[in-house]
Amino acid sequence: MNFAEFAASRKSVRGFTKQPVTKETVDAIINAAKWAPSSYNTQTWKIHAVVAIQLFDVMGITREDKEKRMDWMMRGFRQFDAPVSLVLTYDKALEPAGITQFGLGSLAYGIVLAAWDLGLGCVINGQGIMQSDVVHKHANIPDDEAIMICIALGYPDPEFAANEVRSTRADNEEFVTYHGF
Ligand SMILES: Cc1cc2nc3c(=O)[nH]c(=O)nc-3n(C[C@H](O)[C@H](O)[C@H](O)COP(=O)(O)O)c2cc1C
Numbered sequence: 001m002n003f004a005e006f007a008a009s010r011k012s013v014r015g016f017t018k019q020p021v022t023k024e025t026v027d028a029i030i031n032a033a034k035w036a037p038s039s040y041n042t043q044t045w046k047i048h049a050v051v052a053i054q055l056f057d058v059m060g061i062t063r064e065d066k067e068k069r070m071d072w073m074m075r076g077f078r079q080f081d082a083p084v085s086l087v088l089t090y091d092k093a094l095e096p097a098g099i100t101q102f103g104l105g106s107l108a109y110g111i112v113l114a115a116w117d118l119g120l121g122c123v124i125n126g127q128g129i130m131q132s133d134v135v136h137k138h139a140n141i142p143d144d145e146a147i148m149i150c151i152a153l154g155y156p157d158p159e160f161a162a163n164e165v166r167s168t169r170a171d172n173e174e175f176v177t178y179h180g181f
Pocket residue numbers: 035036037038039040041076123124125126127128149165166167
């Protein structure tokens with residue numbers, strides 16, 4: 001099954017057997033999910049894995065190198081010189097739009113994964129919307145839409161050193177609390 005089929009085959013489930021889910025299974029799921037990107041890799045998320053019966057009971061560049069640092073910053077504003085930038089927006093009428101923004105985060109990760117599956121690369125680019133007025137104008141985005149994030153998209157350059165960087169993730173113990181296992 002390819003990713004498109006996989007994504008399309010998923011659906012919400014609203015009825016369940018009584019078979020318990022082990023801590024190992026929960027861990028395996030989190031181990032896969034935590035590779036989600038986060039801004040500056042801060043991983044400012046927490047997960048409470050709760051056994052439901054409890055609920056039933058109680059319910060790279062150095063500081064000196066200024067020129068290169070400036071160039072790197074400008075590359076961010078230039079969407080990393082990617083051939084395509086995807087700008088994700090939502091209707092301002094939805095504000096306060098926390099849940100919409102959450103959904104856009106999920107969409108962004110889906111885009112990143114789907115592009116990778118097809119041999120393309122992405123960077124979710126918070127810097128690229130710091131001047132959202134410019135993005136609004138040049139991408140012809142209506143004023144009644146708020147820009148959430150943009151994603152620089154293209155085929156990976158194997159010669160580009162920063163493409164070699166492999167980020168890490170915290171151990172589950174640092175951000176997961178198990179209840180009732
Ligand atoms: C909301 C958000 C904003 C980001 N903004 C930037 C950015 O402005 N510049 C950048 O180089 N990377 C940006 N990133 C990419 C993160 O730095 C990257 O996902 C994180 O360090 C983990 O690395 P990985 O994606 O290689 O696993 C952003 C990621 C997210 C989720």
